[in-house]
Amino acid sequence: MSRTPVENHADLRIGVVEFIAPDEIKIQLDIEAPDGIAANAGVPREFPRINSYVLIPNEGGHIVCQVEWINIERSPFPKRKGYQDYGLIDLPFPIRKMKVAPLGILKMTSGEKFRFQRGVHSFPSIGSPVLIPTDLQLMSIVESGSNRRVYIGNSPLTANAQVKIDPDRLFGRHLAVLGNTGSGKSCTVAGLMQWSLEATEQGENANARFIILDPNGEYTKVFGANAKVLKVGGEDEDSLEVPLWLWNSEEWRAFTQAKSGAQLPLLKRALRSMRNGELEFQSDQNLKAKKFVGIMLQSTVASENKGEPFQGFPHNKNFTERLIIWKRSLESFNLETDPLGSLMERIEVLIEGHKAEQSNGWVNYSEYTVEEIEILIEETRETYVGLGGGDSELFPKNEDLPIPFSGDVFLSYLEALAQETGNEQYLEFLIARIRTLIGDSRMDSIIGDKTEKELDKWLEKYLGKSEKTSVTIIDLSLVPSEIVHITTSVISRIVFEALQRYRKLNNKVLPSVLVMEEAHSFITRYNDNTEGNSSAICTKAFEKIAREGRKFGLGLVLSSQRPSELSPTVLSQCNSYILHRISNDRDQELVGRLLPDTFRGLLRELPSLPSQKAILLGWASELPILMKVRDLPFEQRPQSDDPDFWDVWIRKNSKGEVVERKVDWKRIANDWQENDAEREIDDELEDFDLL
Ligand SMILES: Nc1ncnc2c1ncn2[C@@H]1O[C@H](COP(=O)(O)OP(=O)(O)O)[C@@H](O)[C@H]1O
Ligand SMILES: [Mg+2]
Numbered sequence: 239m240s241r242t243p244v245e246n247h248a249d250l251r252i253g254v255v256e257f258i259a260p261d262e263i264k265i266q267l268d269i270e271a272p273d274g275i276a277a278n279a280g281v282p283r284e285f286p287r288i289n290s291y292v293l294i295p296n297e298g299g300h301i302v303c304q305v306e307w308i309n310i311e312r313s314p315f316p317k318r319k320g321y322q323d324y325g326l327i328d329l330p331f332p333i334r335k336m337k338v339a340p341l342g343i344l345k346m347t348s349g350e351k352f353r354f355q356r357g358v359h360s361f362p363s364i365g366s367p368v369l370i371p372t373d374l375q376l377m378s379i380v381e382s383g384s385n386r387r388v389y390i391g392n393s394p395l396t397a398n399a400q401v402k403i404d405p406d407r408l409f410g411r412h413l414a415v416l417g418n419t420g421s422g423k424s425c426t427v428a429g430l431m432q433w434s435l436e437a438t439e440q441g442e443n444a445n446a447r448f449i450i451l452d453p454n455g456e457y458t459k460v461f462g463a464n465a466k467v468l469k470v471g472g473e474d475e476d477s478l479e480v481p482l483w484l485w486n487s488e489e490w491r492a493f494t495q496a497k498s499g500a501q502l503p504l505l506k507r508a509l510r511s512m513r514n515g516e517l518e519f520q521s522d523q524n525l526k527a528k529k530f531v532g533i534m535l536q537s538t539v540a541s542e543n544k545g546e547p548f549q550g551f552p553h554n555k556n557f558t559e560r561l562i563i564w565k566r567s568l569e570s571f572n573l574e575t576d577p578l579g580s581l582m583e584r585i586e587v588l589i590e591g592h593k594a595e596q597s598n599g600w601v602n603y604s605e606y607t608v609e610e611i612e613i614l615i616e617e618t619r620e621t622y623v624g625l626g627g628g629d630s631e632l633f634p635k636n637e638d639l640p641i642p643f644s645g646d647v648f649l650s651y652l653e654a655l656a657q658e659t660g661n662e663q664y665l666e667f668l669i670a671r672i673r674t675l676i677g678d679s680r681m682d683s684i685i686g687d688k689t690e691k692e693l694d695k696w697l698e699k700y701l702g703k704s705e706k707t708s709v710t711i712i713d714l715s716l717v718p719s720e721i722v723h724i725t726t727s728v729i730s731r732i733v734f735e736a737l738q739r740y741r742k743l744n745n746k747v748l749p750s751v752l753v754m755e756e757a758h759s760f761i762t763r764y765n766d767n768t769e770g771n772s773s774a775i776c777t778k779a780f781e782k783i784a785r786e787g788r789k790f791g792l793g794l795v796l797s798s799q800r801p802s803e804l805s806p807t808v809l810s811q812c813n814s815y816i817l818h819r820i821s822n823d824r825d826q827e828l829v830g831r832l833l834p835d836t837f838r839g840l841l842r843e844l845p846s847l848p849s850q851k852a853i854l855l856g857w858a859s860e861l862p863i864l865m866k867v868r869d870l871p872f873e874q875r876p877q878s879d880d881p882d883f884w885d886v887w888i889r890k891n892s893k894g895e896v897v898e899r900k901v902d903w904k905r906i907a908n909d910w911q912e913n914d915a916e917r918e919i920d921d922e923l924e925d926f927d928l929l
Contacts, residue, residue, distance in 0.1 A: 249278055250369040252285070253336070255294060255362055263303060263361075265292070265368050267334040276370055283397070285370060289840050289864060290395050291379060292338060293369045294362045299345035300369070301358055302379055302861075303338035306839030310334055339839055341861050344375060354382035356860055373397045382860040388437045390430060391854075391865035401854060401865045405434050408814055408858040409751050409793035412784060416801045416829060417818025422849045423797045424876035426816055426867050427753060428460045430795070432874060435707060444707045447750040449700060449733060451726055453759065455715035456876035465709035468699070470716035471683055475699075478712060479689040480725045482645055482675075483512075484696070484732055486638035492775040493724055494671050500664040508652045512643035513635040515628065517651070522658065527571045527578065528625040534564055535618045542611050558592065558603045561585050581621040584614060640732065642691045645676040679912075680718045684725065697736050700729065701750065723772040726760050727779040734783050737790040747791030752783065757796040758803040777805050784811035802828045814856035819847040837862050 252271040257264035267286065272278065276285035284290070286308050293300035312330035342356045352375055371379070376396040386402035393399050408430070415423045431448050438444040442464060450457050458467045468478040485493070487506050496502045541557065565585045568578045588610060592603045635641060649672055656665040675681060682688070690696045702708020717725050730752060740748045754760060761781075764774040783794055784807060796812065798804055802824040810832065820826050821844075830841050833855065840853055840862050847853075850869075855862035885891045886899050 250372070251367045252276075252292065252370050253368040255364055255366045255368060256335075258361060258364060260361070261339065263294070263338050263340060265336045265338060267336060269333075271334070272370075273334075278370065286334070286336060287395065289843055291341075291371055291376065292336075293344065293371050293375065294366050295369065296360060296362050296366070298360060299343045299352075300371075300375070301362060302341050302344050302354065302371075304341055304839060304862075306337045306339055306842075308334060308336045337839075339837075344371075344379060350374070352378035354379050354860055379861070380863055388430075388434045389868065390433055391852075391867040393863050393865050394851075395864055401859075401863055403854075403858050405437075409434075409749070409795070411788055411813035411857050412794040412811055413796070413814045413816065413858070414757075414801070414809060414812040415795065415797040415816045415818070416825070417799065417820055417847075417852070418822075419799050420849060421799075421818035421820075421847070422852065422867060423799070423818055424456055424755065424878065425850070425870050426818070426852065427755070427795060427797050428457065428874065428876050429868055429870045431709070431751070431753075432461070432870075433868065435709075440707070442707050443705070445704050446707045446709075447701055447748070448709045448753065449729075449750070450709070450711045450753040451714060451729065451755065451760070452711055453714045453722075453756045454878055455713040456755070456878045457711045458713060460874055460876055461709050461711070462873070464707065465711050466699075467711045467713060469713035477689075478684060478714075478717070478725075479696070480684055480728050481642070481689040481691070481696075482648075482685040483642040483691075484640045484693075484728050485724065486640075486731070488638075488778075489724055489728060489731075489772075489775055492770060492772045493675070493721070494668045495771070496668055500661055501668050504652075504655060504659065504661060504665060505668065506637045508648065508655055509637035510634065511651060512648055513637055513639050513641045515641075516626075517647055518654075523571060523573060524625060527568075527573060528622065528627045530567060530571070531578075531581070531618060531622045531625060532627055535615065535622055538611065538615050538618060542608075542615065554592070554603050554605050557606065558589060561589055565589070577621060577624040581617055584617050588614065640693050642693075644687050645672075645685070646687065649673060649676060675721075678718070681721060684717065684721070697732075700733065701736065721772075723760065723776040726754075727772070727776040730754075730776075730783060731779045734779070734787065734790070734792055737792050741790050747789075749791040749793070751793045751795060752787075753795040753797070754780070755797050757798040757808075758800040761796065761805045761808050762803055763805055777808075781805060781807045784808040801825050812856070814854075814858035817841075817844060817853045817855070818851070819849065820844045840864070 251268065253265045253267040255263060256266045272285045274284070276283050286305060288305055288308065290305050292303050292305065294303060295301075310332045313333045340358045340361070342354055343358060344352050344354050347353050377399045380393045380396045380399040380401060383404065385404035385406065388405055388408075389400050389402050391401045393401050413430075415426055417423050431450075435444055435446060438446065452458075455469070457465075458469075466476065468476055470478050472478065487509050490496070490505060490509060491502060494501075494505065496505045537560075565582055568582050568585075571578060588606070592606065594602045594604055596602055649669065652665065652669055652672065656662045656669065675685070690699070700710050700712075702710070712729065714722055714726065733750070733752060737748055737750060757780075760773075761777050762773055764777055780794070783792055787794060794808075794812070796804070796808070800822075801809060801820075802822075809828075815829075815832070817829060820829060826841070826844055829844070830838060833841065837855065840855075843864070844853070850867050851864065852867055853862055853864050882891070882897070885897045889897055891897050
């Protein structure tokens with residue numbers, strides 16, 4: 239039996255609007271409105287319930303509101319239509335009221351379907367009826383939005399509708415997954431990746447890229463054989479390598495704590511020399527001469543290209559003047575062995591050959607020929623090479639480029655540089671620190687000379703190829719704490735810069751996702767005091783990705799239990815959030831500030847969310863949805879191994895298997911003492927500040 243819309247409304251009515259402001263509507267519930275369970279809207283459903291939805295019809299459709307609070311007020315018994323003078327005396331009567339926040343409009347489309355739209359343009363007025371939504375309407379609220387491709391959970395408040403997301407939205411503008419330890423963040427993150435890959439239905443052949451920075455080593459088993467796990471001390475294919483030649487000057491600076499006075503310029507100079515393949519340190523005089531001849535060469539080539547020296551006055555006069563100055567400068571270098579002689583002769587010949595004294599005593603210079611200039615260029619080039627210059631130095635590479643060099647060579651170069659420039663005492667600390675770094679056996683497999691020496695191979699290992707899905711899990715748990723921030727920073731920066739170059743060369747982006755677990759330890763707030771140290775460098779690398787990653791197809795996924803310790807820049811660049819249980823005051827407050835007022839009500843539910851339940855909001859979701867994240871089978875869950883006290887105590891586990899924990903302090907002592915010598919130098923140096 240079909241019913242008229244009016245009859246329908248009458249059935250679903252639960253109250254009436256009694257107060258209205260743009261961000262807040264108060265509703266008085268009817269006395270007959272359900273109390274506990276509502277059976278009038280299809281499947282029985284809890285009503286009234288915090289954060290559930292109610293509808294207020296208006297001309298454009300139904301305004302969807304979310305319940306923020308419900309209370310009871312003692313008021314005179316309400317006057318109802320047709321019941322005048324209901325009682326003799328007005329006894330106080332408990333009346334239920336609700337405050338709701340308007341979220342958007344639910345419009346009827348063809349075929350009894352509904353479509354939800356964010357934002358409310360016209361408001362109801364006092365006295366408007368309030369309705370409980372039908373199942374179909376509820377589903378339509380949750381299932382709004384386009385490209386709902388990946389199924390990630392169900393919404394218990396809305397008839398268990400499936401929560402599906404558009405991966406372009408979820409990963410495209412950065413996602414933060416926040417919540418206490420044990421609230422289900424890691425499972426959610428692991429699930430998002432697995433369900434997304436599953437939804438592509440491409441098997442292993444999806445052209446997808448995920449890089450997971452995993453400080454606890456929890457993800458190693460999550461993807462089974464479908465992921466590459468890189469860890470310290472792994473076999474070739476699986477070893478985590480972040481060679482020191484990948485570090486840029488900022489990262490070197492942070493690690494060595496070079497001060498901007500004398501140390502930093504020298505450090506940069508040494509790095510520049512390494513990038514330019516200058517393996518031996520050269521004396522200053524030689525270096526200057528080389529640089530000068532290099533400039534001469536560039537300038538003559540540029541002049542030739544412009545045709546300058548072949549034009550008439552004043553150009554050839556200027557060119558001659560240039561030659562005269564060059565000759566004088568070359569003479570001033572005064573080098574012991576004389577690689578400059580023949581060049582000076584050539585210049586002399588050129589100048590004299592073109593000099594023409596006129597009758598009035600003025601000196602004129604005739605035009606130069608192409609051949610003459612080419613000979614000059616040729617000889618300048620020879621001299622330049624003779625001084626140890628290479629083509630690369632004509633266009634010197636800057637100190638930040640990832641061009642391989644050896645740690646040992648770098649160290650000896652720095653030592654020679656310190657001696658030559660008389661800066662030994664300034665560089666002592668810096669050199670000692672680099673020496674400890676290079677000599678430390680714990681770091682050798684990560685940064686040492688035996689690690690990868692080709693940039694393209696390194697990129698392929700971390701970012702994969704286009705034929706297959708690439709999931710790279712980077713187990714940071716065994717990286718020594720001195721370099722764990724630098725390592726993380728270098729990996730994320732290189733990934734970002736590689737994708738930047740990808741777009742430059744291809745005019746298209748290569749969509750990739752970078753996941754940072756325990757983000758609060760790597761993307762921390764920093765202040766002026768901590769600026770420039772390794773952890774600030776790491777934060778800055780992520781801040782850059784947060785600001786610009788989207789342009790180059792790099793999406794960030796952060797997971798953290800301490801959002802209040804996260805860099806505010808990074809957090810505010812996240813456009814989608816999945817919020818698990820958050821019980822800490824400061825963290826709640828912070829999360830609250832990130833969101834518009836109308837969602838505050840929903841956030842109050844945060845402290846009481848059971849694990850696996852979360853609120854999805856932001857760019858990836860048309861409106862905030864409380865959801866239960868899909869179940870992840872045991873083998874696919876990240877395993878954060880809590881210490882198994884009980885099993886060890888009673889020497890067996892729940893399956894009845896024997897649990898052994900032998901103690902061999904000798905082995906530990908030996909391992910410990912082997913590295914001790916190196917550690918001591920480092921600790922000593924930490925103690926005194928040289929500058
Ligand atoms: N989606 C899920 N599917 C199955 N179990 C889950 C799910 N989310 C959370 N859990 C359970 O909760 C525990 C803690 O989750 P976890 O993701 O490690 O939390 P967090 O990373 O926030 O510390 C897991 O070991 C698992 O038992
Ligand atoms: Mg976790």
